[in-house]
Each structure stands twice: as C-alpha cells, then as structure tokens.
Amino acid sequence: MSDFVYQLRDVTKEYNGRRVLQVDGLDIRPGEIFALVGPSGAGKSTMLRLLNFLEHPTTGRIHFREAEFNPSRPMPLKLRRRVTTVFQSPLLLNRSVGANVSYGLRLRGRRNSGRRVEAALKEVGLKHMARQRARTLSGGEAQRVALARAIVLQPDVLLLDEPTANLDPYNVGLIEDIVQALNRQRQTTVVLVTHNVFQAKRLAHRVALLLEGQIVEASDVEMFFESPRDPRTAAFVRGEMVY
C-alpha cells in the first residue's frame, strides 16, 4: 500500500486574482482521520473542494493514488468517484430518503441497491425513514441522510466539511460515532474540516492548522494539542483569536 492517499505539492488557489490557499506540501495517509482546523475564511472548504476534485488548483499538483490532478489535468471519473464529501448544509434531492441514499449508486449504474441502502440507513439510525420525503426531515436527520448517501458508496476517502455545525449534541455524538466506526472498520480515510478544536481532538489522528490559506502546522493529535511547535497553533488551541 502506498504511504499516502493525497500528496499536495505547491498547490495554490486563487479567485479573481486573490490567493485564498497556498499549500507548499502536505501528505494525507491512508486510513487516518486528518482534521483541518482554522478560523472561518482560512481556506478549509476550498481545500476540501480541491481534494474532491470539484475545482482545479490555480497552480501546483495533487497526487491521488496513481493519478495527478493539476490546473489542466482533470481527475479520471473512476478515481473521482472514490472520494465524496458531506457538506455543512446538506442539500437533499426532492425525493424519498431511500432515493437520496441510492442516488450515488444509481449514478454508477447500480440499480438493485436496496440492501446497501438499507444497511447505510441502519448505520445512521434512519432505516425506518426510507420512504419519507427528504425535505420533511429535521436538520440533524438530513445531515445523517447526507452521511448515509456518502457511506453507501463505500468511498476510499470521506471528506467532511463542518458536518456537525449547528447540530444538537445528540446528533453531533451520533455522527462522530459513525465516522469513527467507518474509519476503524473499513479503514476509510477521513479528512475533517472543523473550527471546533475539541471535535478535532476527539476524532483525529493528525491535525493541521490552516491560517489565511497556509498550513501553519500539521502534526499528530497529541503533539498538536500538547506541545505545538508554532505559537499561533498554541494560541488557537487555547481558543485565542489568531487572525
């Protein structure tokens, strides 16, 4: 097995000439939960869009398995489909919960996916809601459906963009448990974007701090929280403003 899932080299992203991300080098290892923390506007979501190949970098290259993703070269569909994202605000299709969960499988031409859909819904505790219209769900239920529609695809990499922001503690705990189980049982690599340092501490194996589009520090979770190398990391961990 390769010693990285992603390898980012000299990656930048600009919008209208304004640089929002600059990552000189970053490796993400297979089977780890990698948390990306930082204040709002630091470039965390931009990073996830690049890791999901939804946008091209302005410069640099992202290696994913054997393929390279750069400003001009797209990621082959087969590999792109090994990665999926759960967004902060899930937008479900105006269909039943079951149809939403099976949607990604149908995109891949898999028609008879009833058992997998059922299993995914069971995993998030919503098996009894398969026939319900998705738009009638509460915020926490909708986020769990979004998680089910991602894990039913059995991705190699699961990207989570503030998945528990604005959720009640019950749903936060539930989603964190599901993510940890997925990582342990299927060795799914997870990249978690969060501004909640406590959540990063609870879930992650490694953590990186992103400030103004640049990675300040990336290290194992103990080192990140117990003995950070950079004073800005120490300040962020203490909950001080580091803008």
Next chain:
Amino acid sequence: MFQAIQLIITRDPALFEIVALSLRVSSTALLFSTLVGVPLGAALGLSRFAGRRLVIALLYTGMGFPPVVIGLFVYLMLSRSGPLGSLNSPLIPALFTPGAMVVAQSIISFPLVGGFTMAAVMGVDPQLRQQVRSLGATPWQTTLAVLTEARVGVVVSIIAGFGSIISEVGAVMMVGGNIEGRTRVLTTAIVLETSKGNFDLAMAIGVILLGLAFLANVAMLSLQGRAFSNE
C-alpha cells in the same frame, strides 16, 4: 356549449379532422421546441460563456415576439423565391402544409420553453450541483439532477409553450392558409366561422379548444409528479 357537445356526440368528421390536425401540429411543434428550449434554458442557466447575456436578451425578445411577425418571417423563408423554399429540399416543408405550420409554431414556443426553463434552473441552489458532483455525477448527470429538481418550473415552461401555440392563429393562418382538409386547425376554423357569421359554431369550436387545452395541461401536470406534495 350545447352545440359543442352535439358536435362531439355526433362525431362530426370535419371537426375531428380539424381537432386531430390541431393536436398533431401543436404537439409536434411543442416536441421540437422542448427538445431545443429545455437544453438551451439549462445551458443558459448553468453555464457562463461569452455572449450569454446577448443570447438571453434575444431569448427574452423571442418570448414576446408577435406570432404574426414570425408567420411573416417563415412565409418569406419558405416561399418558392425565399432562401429556404428555393432550395427545393425534401427536408424543408413547403408553404401551406402542416409542416410549415409546425415550423412557425416551434419558433413561437421555443423561446418561452427556453426562457422559463432557464429561470427554473437558476432557482435551484447552486450548491446542489457541487453536492451532486461530489457524489460522482458527470456534467450530464449533474444537469439532469438540476432539471429534475427544477421540474415544476420546467413543466410550466412546456405548458407555457403549449399555451402559446394551441391558441395561436396569425402565424398558422399565414403559413398554413386555412385550407379545408389540409391545414385548417381549430383557431383558423373559429376565425373562418366568425367571418361567415356562424357565431354558434365558432363558439362551439372555441369550447372544444378550451377543453383540449385543459386536458393537455392536466396531462402535462402529471409530469411534475409529487413535487408539489409534502412541501
């Protein structure tokens, strides 16, 4: 109303011929305008390209274009001395045929289908496209997902297109000629009967036209599926 019912009950062959031709011409035109208008509306709503604003301005202009002017344009194009009519191609319909009427009606309705489809597609949260793509959708699958989410508006666009042509008279009169047994449709028949002073018959045909429009719209509404329910 009584005469309309009587015409239907007695299965007046001339009337049934007119009804059949009206439905054939308008449904064929609607099919063409949907095949052009929906993809055009989706493209304008989902993509950004040079000249997009100009295309939208032209589309909006087309939405309010007088049908009689379109009839005149098609007449000039298809007449024997016109740029298309002079080609004598079997693919280009001749004037005073149902084919010419289909061409005119297609031109009348496709801007409506395209314009309303564009508005419907633009009403779908742009984040949805990103989320669908993150689930592994190709660009084509993403477009289809957006159109499906916007299906209420897309069906309204098709209904608007249908409404603009089933009730249209100027253009079909001009390019069809209202020839009995060949190009006479419900609207041109109403005009003819009115000019002859047969107001009862004209009214009866009008009632039939209204009924057909109602039934067609009910059928198209079913395309919107359960989109209205549970919201």
